[in-house]
Amino acid sequence: MDFDWKSIVKTVAPVLGTAIGGPLGGLATRTIAGALLGDEDATEDQIAAAVQSASPDQLLALKKAEQDFKVQMRKLDIDIERIHQQDRDSARNREVKTGDTWTPRLLAIAITVGFFGILSFMVTHALPETGRDALLVMLGSLGTAFAGVIAYYFGSSSGSKSKDAAMHAAISRPRS
Numbered sequence: 001m002d003f004d005w006k007s008i009v010k011t012v013a014p015v016l017g018t019a020i021g022g023p024l025g026g027l028a029t030r031t032i033a034g035a036l037l038g039d040e041d042a043t044e045d046q047i048a049a050a051v052q053s054a055s056p057d058q059l060l061a062l063k064k065a066e067q068d069f070k071v072q073m074r075k076l077d078i079d080i081e082r083i084h085q086q087d088r089d090s091a092r093n094r095e096v097k098t099g100d101t102w103t104p105r106l107l108a109i110a111i112t113v114g115f116f117g118i119l120s121f122m123v124t125h126a127l128p129e130t131g132r133d134a135l136l137v138m139l140g141s142l143g144t145a146f147a148g149v150i151a152y153y154f155g156s157s158s159g160s161k162s163k164d165a166a167m168h169a170a171i172s173r174p175r176s
Contacts, residue, residue, distance in 0.1 A: 005044075005051035007140040012059055013066035028069065035065035091152065108149045115142040 009032060010017025019028035033042040036050040036058050050058070095104055118139050127135060 004137045004141060005048040007137060007144055008051050009062070010144055011140065013062050016062070016066045016069055019069070024073075031065050031069050032062065035061045104152070108153065111142060111145045111149050115139070115146040118142060 006017060006020055009020065013032075016028045016032055019025065020032075029044075029047070030040040033047050033050075034040040036054060037046060039046075042050075054062070091104070095101060118135065122135060122139065
């Protein structure tokens, strides 16, 4: 099936959507399948069809499943953001070790130009009936990739939140 169900999940349930692409992908996929289909062993095609035709109640169930997933990760002492930070560090270390600074730069430029190019086209033109869904999926995928580019080069917003919270806690401590 050509439908990009993962980008839709990333929009509705970002933690689950992000976990799909990492070491917790199997658990995240089973959680999504359970929430949408009531069958954790559903195939990817079944999940894609369920996401494509999801009702508001099913999307709400997916959001609830994401909250339960977060709680489960906390209970297991699994820090999803730390895993993603290590993944970004691994990519940066690869860049340093191989001396390949052009590939990440070219990809970042292509993704940025593609994202804003498609977005500009969609804002300035009436969307065609044929291919409309493809443009929307492309915009969603490029938007997700653009967020990855920003996180790679500038760090993630959750990392910034953690830093801000630590600074606030340090400032708020009573002085002896």
